[in-house]
Amino acid sequence: MPDTRTLRRPFIIAAIMAAMAMIAIEATIVSTAMPQIAAQLGDLHLYSWVFSSFLLAQTAMTVAFGKLADLYGRRPILLFGIAIFLIGSVLCGFAWSMPSLIAFRLVQGLGAGAIQPVALTVVGDLYSIEERGKVQGWLASIWGISSVAGPLAGGLIIQHVSWAWIFWINVPIGIAAGLGFIAFLHENVAHQSRKVDALGAALFAVAVAAFMVALTEVGNSGRTALLALAVALVTGTAFILHERTARDPMVDLKLWAHRSIATVNATTLLSGMTIIGLSTFLPMYVQGVLGQSPLVAGFTLTAMVLGWPIAATIAAHNFKRFGLRRILLIGAMLLPIGASVFLFLRPGYPPEIAAAGSIIVGFGMGFLSNAAIVTIQSTVGWSERGAATSSNIFSRNLGSTLGATALGAVFNLSLAHGGSGGALPTSFDKIQRLLDEPGGAVDAATQAALAHSLHLTFWAMFAVSVLTLVMALLVPRAGATAARTPAAPADAVPVAEL
Numbered sequence: 001m002p003d004t005r006t007l008r009r010p011f012i013i014a015a016i017m018a019a020m021a022m023i024a025i026e027a028t029i030v031s032t033a034m035p036q037i038a039a040q041l042g043d044l045h046l047y048s049w050v051f052s053s054f055l056l057a058q059t060a061m062t063v064a065f066g067k068l069a070d071l072y073g074r075r076p077i078l079l080f081g082i083a084i085f086l087i088g089s090v091l092c093g094f095a096w097s098m099p100s101l102i103a104f105r106l107v108q109g110l111g112a113g114a115i116q117p118v119a120l121t122v123v124g125d126l127y128s129i130e131e132r133g134k135v136q137g138w139l140a141s142i143w144g145i146s147s148v149a150g151p152l153a154g155g156l157i158i159q160h161v162s163w164a165w166i167f168w169i170n171v172p173i174g175i176a177a178g179l180g181f182i183a184f185l186h187e188n189v190a191h192q193s194r195k196v197d198a199l200g201a202a203l204f205a206v207a208v209a210a211f212m213v214a215l216t217e218v219g220n221s222g223r224t225a226l227l228a229l230a231v232a233l234v235t236g237t238a239f240i241l242h243e244r245t246a247r248d249p250m251v252d253l254k255l256w257a258h259r260s261i262a263t264v265n266a267t268t269l270l271s272g273m274t275i276i277g278l279s280t281f282l283p284m285y286v287q288g289v290l291g292q293s294p295l296v297a298g299f300t301l302t303a304m305v306l307g308w309p310i311a312a313t314i315a316a317h318n319f320k321r322f323g324l325r326r327i328l329l330i331g332a333m334l335l336p337i338g339a340s341v342f343l344f345l346r347p348g349y350p351p352e353i354a355a356a357g358s359i360i361v362g363f364g365m366g367f368l369s370n371a372a373i374v375t376i377q378s379t380v381g382w383s384e385r386g387a388a389t390s391s392n393i394f395s396r397n398l399g400s401t402l403g404a405t406a407l408g409a410v411f412n413l414s415l416a417h418g419g420s421g422g423a424l425p426t427s428f429d430k431i432q433r434l435l436d437e438p439g440g441a442v443d444a445a446t447q448a449a450l451a452h453s454l455h456l457t458f459w460a461m462f463a464v465s466v467l468t469l470v471m472a473l474l475v476p477r478a479g480a481t482a483a484r485t486p487a488a489p490a491d492a493v494p495v496a497e498l
Contacts, residue, residue, distance in 0.1 A: 008184045009126050015180025016119045017142055019082060022170045023112050024146035031279045032154035032298035033166045035287050043098035048408025051280055052401060053102045057109030059397035060205040063250050065114040066121065066390050073187045074122050079178055081114025086174045093164030117393055122185065146305065155295030200250035203239035207232050208401060251391070260379045261388060263475040264372050265395040267332065270468040271368055272399025274335055277407040277461035278304060278361060281454055282354060285345065289451045292351050303355040304362035311366025324375045325477050331368030332472035334360055335465040342458040347451055403464070410460045414453035
């Protein structure tokens, strides 16, 4: 970066915040609108794949795009990611069926895989560790703002215009971000003779996709599920063997073997599974079982996303006082406490109860995620910090991907086999009508079937949150804090995280 970068930093951060806002708002606006979109497009059994396809593409490409940014610079990769994300957003608005929407969401995920890690890398390029706390507070505020704007915009769009604008709203935001990077992000890139591990990325994508298919088809086709599981095992084994011998692997297995990194990443993965379960299925419960509007359903989810940045800010100011591990454990303990609230939800309960559980889970994630990334960064030196931080982003995204699929499998399996005594109906058409007309004429039997399936899904989510706490207890005490870590040298490329 030139010496004038200090003068340009506010404009670059504004562009980063705009780019990150596109991803942040997708987390709430799509979750809020999906029950109505699914009701119109049909194929409710593919519901979770709308989220899984996005997360799969994002997860598979995160590390690859980070390495491309080292080779060709941050700006071209960011601009490429924004362009792909906007193309995917426009196509999503034109989706004519659930499979087409899933395919276009995958395109969106490819763009997000470039935007998130590279934008955070730019923050690491521009700011020292001491300055980064304030900047991370600004970035965390994006999630709080989006948590309010997303459900509000989603509810208004669903009620007054076509649901396509759920996705098209990204276009002006993305264009503004791209123009900001073009105008203010200037780089002097020293090209390196470094190859991207394309084979490793491909093997990983196939292994995870096959595993997702196996989970999804458990309740539908046992033969397909077994075949997909076999493909996942073969490609997963090939991926591990390849990464052990690759000159520049996509995932450094030696780095992951470090106890602090391994336990923190495992905790992050499990927490990602918990969060995606809440984001995916809570709006469906509030609308289909509690009979509330999409706007009310969105705000029950908003409580979680509001609690997250507030807790992250509190955590950042108390690392020295309580230590990283204690902050991490506080967050891990709050997850099962918040998840337990959903176990007691019943038809007729007020949505405020769901909102209370959401905000507790949000506080837990705020403490846990902030402590996790600082622990990861303080465990290694500057030469490995970028790779270590990327591994944590990778773990969270992988957890979200597996969580959407695994919890979706629980939901589908429950519907396929009915409730108590198998007496509950399992008609997807009836459930689609129930979701399309919340608060209207209620089919009691269909509502009971949906409530039963979602209740089992919430139990699975609670079990994962308990496993998150168990794994957090295995994290060793960190030997340093971010505040005691020296600033990066000029040629270092650390990666920041919320």
